[in-house]
Amino acid sequence: MSVNLIAPNPAELFSIAGVRIGVTEAGIRKANRKDLTVVLIDDGASVAGVFTQNRFCAAPVQICREHLASGNGIRAMLINTGNANAGTGEDGRVRAVHTCQALAGHLSLKASQVLPFSTGVIMETLPIDRIEAGLQAALQDAKPDNWLRASEAIMTTDTIAKAFGAQVLIDGVQVSITGISKGAGMIRPNMATMLGFMATDACVNPAVMKQLATELAEGSFNRVTVDGDTSTNDSFVVIATNKAAHAPITSLDSAAGQALKNAMLGVALKLAQAIVRDGEGATKFIAIKVEGGKTQAECRQVAYAIAHSPLVKTAFFASDPNLGRILAAVGYAGIADLEQTGIDLYLDDVHVAVKGGRNPDYREEDGQRVMKQTEITVRVVLGRGDAADTVWTCDLSHDYVTINADYRS
């Protein structure tokens, strides 16, 4: 089940000069499914990543950070599903490094030029023998137009692959952007059980690459939530292959920087929202806009309190305009000096609450009408400033419980 999630359009998944992708079935957890992906990057690319804030971050996340910091120039990525290599202690680190060494050996690279990614079950030993055995087949499969297969190979509980692309003119030169993502549960800010990879042939100075990745994550993946569980493995990597024939972007504030960032943000937001639309058991896609706050941060804090409330989420599942639950979540969001008499609540165009109380003109059937939609906008006006922010989430259904009660079986 997913909410208005469109399957990848192959015509939109542009090959990116300087990137080749290979996919294979390595039998990491289950037979007969694509579960191992290699991404090969030409020399000279700019690469940056943003990773989970979870202190129990998985071994591959630790190794990614170290390899990116080594400054040796990232030339390959190795992605497996079926096993997250998280909660695996020192042994997990050794195994993650081992897989990097194995791929580096095939490519005559240093191990630190390889970034490892794992997603799947936590606290089980990574089967490095199967990964190593699959590398040859994955490398033989490597080609530029393999984004669709890669988006399929990184799925776990996802029901639909997630891949989007865009093209934009930079200094009159057309550049391409393609991205893929996965993740349908354990999704919340500061990343998710989520892997996201984007590549462009645009030229971006390595010095601004980290800022670009951070701003893209901030505007997309860090604003979606399914269940509030911040995963151990969340990773978002951006690659600029520097192949396009325009002058390198040295500032995101330049016209070229803005143009590229906005185009990439459009793709990142589609990738992030696709994760919510495919949220485990999701039947509704809900935008939560909080306005009139003193700061953007407090608006996001309120939006997440609403988005994480099991009571709010089950009410959306039931299409029940039990909207007091939203006000209750606003109240416990943690804003110590919030005055309830300043608060208005809207459900799409329906004005539900005025100054902290029920709007006298509000009719239950109007709320009911909006709640029955599959796409709903909740708008809360705090009445204490000019800041605003938006997050996206889904409802909490029987299927969420079923999926997560059965995930390992």
Add this chain to the structure above:
Amino acid sequence: MSVNLIAPNPAELFSIAGVRIGVTEAGIRKANRKDLTVVLIDDGASVAGVFTQNRFCAAPVQICREHLASGNGIRAMLINTGNANAGTGEDGRVRAVHTCQALAGHLSLKASQVLPFSTGVIMETLPIDRIEAGLQAALQDAKPDNWLRASEAIMTTDTIAKAFGAQVLIDGVQVSITGISKGAGMIRPNMATMLGFMATDACVNPAVMKQLATELAEGSFNRVTVDGDTSTNDSFVVIATNKAAHAPITSLDSAAGQALKNAMLGVALKLAQAIVRDGEGATKFIAIKVEGGKTQAECRQVAYAIAHSPLVKTAFFASDPNLGRILAAVGYAGIADLEQTGIDLYLDDVHVAVKGGRNPDYREEDGQRVMKQTEITVRVVLGRGDAADTVWTCDLSHDYVTINADYRS
């Protein structure tokens, strides 16, 4: 459904000298159910309360705070179910005061000597006409041995009434303690959709009454969670009628103060845990002990992160030892300098994780055995200090979704 929750034992529900209780069916939301309770308190009692931290606190909570602060001496409580009088703005306050005035009129008291409590659906208008019409019958019903009926009259989605009692010697004088509570969802620290009332005939100086109520709440109701939703209406009130023939307790640190507090804490903890055992859809009762922290606060923070994780809760529902989800929750609990290599995890007597990784001796069948129990203790050792804390929670089941998707219908 509830987890090993014992129905009230009438023999344990001691009448408290100086307290009479009356119950009636006022038809507030549904016909033919007890929904209105009056508690009459003799002159000279010490009364204190602890209330929700939710900034969207309900009108009766606001009025309770004001009436307690008035210093006029609380002489009665008025409790309705079926309607929470929350999210009702200024009109809700007016209505709450109105019901206090009505009861005060019957009793020749000031309105400020009455505390109002409401629980039920949010954002609907309190039907004061029905409450007023029911007062006469409730008052006629008033008698000392009505605790059981009161515990039934305050239920909402509870499946079993919650009432416990205890007796203890204070300076050689036997005093009695009786308490009731309600609340099965919207439960989390800093109170819950929870009402709790305790009375004792012990003599407690008014000056230490607030401290007593706060410490009792801290040791009981503020350590339980069902779904993490802090309600708008949570209220916990403690009454000491000062009828017993011992010298008044002027310090909780005195021998008499300790004896009374410990006995009352035992009752409060039973009342609080009963709420979790009756948690909406609960099939498991789970104690989460976090040890080896730098502070008790950080231990509780970690315990609540585990207790609120939908992924952890659904794993318990499924009896699936998918224990990496617990480590992931520890990781995102918000302790910025947490080192995963210091962390051990136990499930009852089973040592699951050592230094952040899987215990080599851990066998899946051992974890499976514990997960199948209806009562489970999760123990996390942070390895960074000597502090510890415990919270209690339940699992997240299909029935939770069903109950909360259907609550208003």
